[in-house]
Amino acid sequence: MGYGVLTARHHDGFSLWPTGWSDHSIAMTPYGGDLVGEFVEAFRDAGLRVGLYYSLPDWHHPDYPAFRPGDTYQFIAYPRPDPEAWERYLSYVRGQLTELLSDYGTIDVLWFDGGWERSADEWRTAEIDRLIRGLQPEILVNDRLPGFGDFESPEQFVPPQPPDRRWETCLTMNRSWGWVPDDMEWKSARALTHTLIETAAKGGNLLLNVSPQADGSLPGPQLDRLATIGGWMERHPGVIAGTEPGLEPWQFYGPSTRRGDSVLLFLLARPYDSVSVRGVPIRRVRGVRDVATGTSLDHRGRCTVVDELMNPDPMGELTIDVPESLIDDVCTVIEVDLIA
Numbered sequence: 508m509g510y511g512v513l514t515a516r517h518h519d520g521f522s523l524w525p526t527g528w529s530d531h532s533i534a535m536t537p538y539g540g541d542l543v544g545e546f547v548e549a550f551r552d553a554g555l556r557v558g559l560y561y562s563l564p565d566w567h568h569p570d571y572p573a574f575r576p577g578d579t580y581q582f583i584a585y586p587r588p589d590p591e592a593w594e595r596y597l598s599y600v601r602g603q604l605t606e607l608l609s610d611y612g613t614i615d616v617l618w619f620d621g622g623w624e625r626s627a628d629e630w631r632t633a634e635i636d637r638l639i640r641g642l643q644p645e646i647l648v649n650d651r652l653p654g655f656g657d658f659e660s661p662e663q664f665v666p667p668q669p670p671d672r673r674w675e676t677c678l679t680m681n682r683s684w685g686w687v688p689d690d691m692e693w694k695s696a697r698a699l700t701h702t703l704i705e706t707a708a709k710g711g712n713l714l715l716n717v718s719p720q721a722d723g724s725l726p727g728p729q730l731d732r733l734a735t736i737g738g739w740m741e742r743h744p745g746v747i748a749g750t751e752p753g754l755e756p757w758q759f760y761g762p763s764t765r766r767g768d769s770v771l772l773f774l775l776a777r778p779y780d781s782v783s784v785r786g787v788p789i790r791r792v793r794g795v796r797d798v799a800t801g802t803s804l805d806h807r808g809r810c811t812v813v814d815e816l817m818n819p820d821p822m823g824e825l826t827i828d829v830p831e832s833l834i835d836d837v838c839t840v841i842e843v844d845l846i847a
Contacts, residue, residue: 508555509555509556509712509748510550510556510557510558510615511546511550511555511557511558512559512560512616512618512714513542513543513558514560515543515559515560515561516560516561516562516565516603517560517562517620518562518564518565518566518620518621519565519566519567520565520566520567520568521533521567522603523541523542523543524541524543524544524606524607524610525539525541526603526606527602527606528599528602528603528606529568529599529603531567543559543607543611544610544611547611547612547614551612556615556616557611557614557615557616558614558615558616558617558618559616560618560619560620561603561618561619561620562619562621563600563619563620563621563622563624563625563630563651563652564621564624564625565596565599565600568599569592570588570592570593570595570596570599571588571596572586572587572588573585573624582623582624583623583624583625583626585624585625593629597630597631600635601634601635601638604617604635604638604639604642605638605642608638608639608642608643608646609642613645614646615645615646615647616646616647616648616649617639617643617647617648618649618660619648619649619651619652619656620651621651622651622652622653623651623653626653627653627654630652630653632652632653632654632655633654633655635652635655636648636652647673649675657672657673658672658674658675659672659673659674659675660674660675660677660714661674661676661677662676662678663676663677663678663679664678665702665705665706665711669709669710669711669752670711673711674710674711674712675711675714676706676711676712676713676714677714677716678699678702678713678714678715678716679716679718680694680699680715680716680717680729680732681693681694681728683718684716684718685718686719686720686721687718693728693732694732695732696731696732696735696837697735697836697837697838699715699735699736700735700736700739700837700838701775701838703715703747704747704762704773704775704838707747707750707762707764708752708753708762708763709752709762710751710752717729717733735837739837742798742799742835743798743799743840745766746764746771746773746798746840746842747764749766750764750765750766750771751765751766752764752765753770753772754770754784754786755786757785757786758784758785758786758787759772759783759785760782761774761775761776761782762775768793768845768846768847769843769844769845770784770787770842770843770845771798771841771842772784772827772840772841772842772843773839773840774829774834774838774839774840774841775838777839778829778834780828781826781828781829782826782827782829782841783825783826783827784824784825784827784843785823785824785825786823786824787808787822787823787824787845788820788821788822789808789809789810789821789822789823789824790808790819790820790821791820791845791846792806792808792825792843792844792845792846793844793845795825795827795841795843795844796841796842796844797829797833797840797841797842798840798841798842799833799840800833802833804827804828804829804833804841805827806825806826806828807825807826808824808825809823809824809826810822810823810824811823825843827841827843829841
């Protein structure tokens with residue numbers, strides 16, 4: 508991981524820090540501490556960057572008219588409060604944001620949600636954005652502050668084409684964001700790892716959700732999946748973090764990333780005996796290896812007859828042999844090292 512995002516306050520309005528703007532917070536619990544503070548300190552101590560999730564709506568707040576009995580969830584279709592109540596509510600939001608961005612040192616990411624329940628004018632998002640930038644000039648804000656934001660945040664899927672600017676996919680391990688004991692529709696560890704790979708190959712980040720149980724521990728199925736992803740990354744260092752998108756889809760039947768003069772090929776499907784890469788400088792291939800074991804792989808290039816005879820630096824097709832013994836159960840990764 509490079510960073511984490513803690514749900515400081517969700518739509519239900521319960522704040523995980525002792526906010527001075529509401530009694531509905533962790534201060535009212537027997538614990539009485541500050542989980543935001545503990546999270547920030549622990550993640551910084553581990554060398555990770557810090558993000559905080561904040562819901563613009565608060566369905567618990569008396570000045571925020573949310574659901575009524577029998578209502579279904581709608582977008583920008585709730586009853587509106589009277590002007591005085593709405594002014595109080597906006598003061599509450601700005602006050603809580605000021606606490607979060609003033610009391611915990613550098614905050615790297617602010618992750619909004621629920622902005623679709625009101626218009627940008629109603630939220631006065633320009634004022635909120637100015638407040639944020641004044642308190643944390645270097646912060647990154649997601650695109651769920653209507654009309655503002657520094658990166659896209661597609662939810663529960665990887666877009667077929669990557670957005671034009673920075674982006675991050677947020678994803679659950681089953682169907683639920685919170686801990687739901689009856690939700691057993693778990694994505695497999697292999698599928699989650701493949702999602703991580705596809706996201707990196709398109710230049711994005713993966714924000715993978717975990718949902719603590721009532722005692723604060725993470726559920727066993729989530730720990731098992733994190734262990735598998737972590738083990739795969741340990742076997743394949745440097746193929747995700749710090750890379751950039753690799754080849755075009757027509758060049759290789761799978762995701763790829765690039766690190767310096769090396770191209771990393773991810774074999775999401777088991778090869779029969781070899782894989783091919785097209786449109787590469789076949790005479791500038793310095794070497795090909797299996798990343799997990801370091802084993803050199805046999806490979807050969809071919810191009811048109813004219814290029815073979817007349818072109819000192821032809822572009823062609825590289826075929827790489829992949830022995831069955833080197834197939835990784837999660838995903839095999841091959842590094843093609845090119846001479847610049």
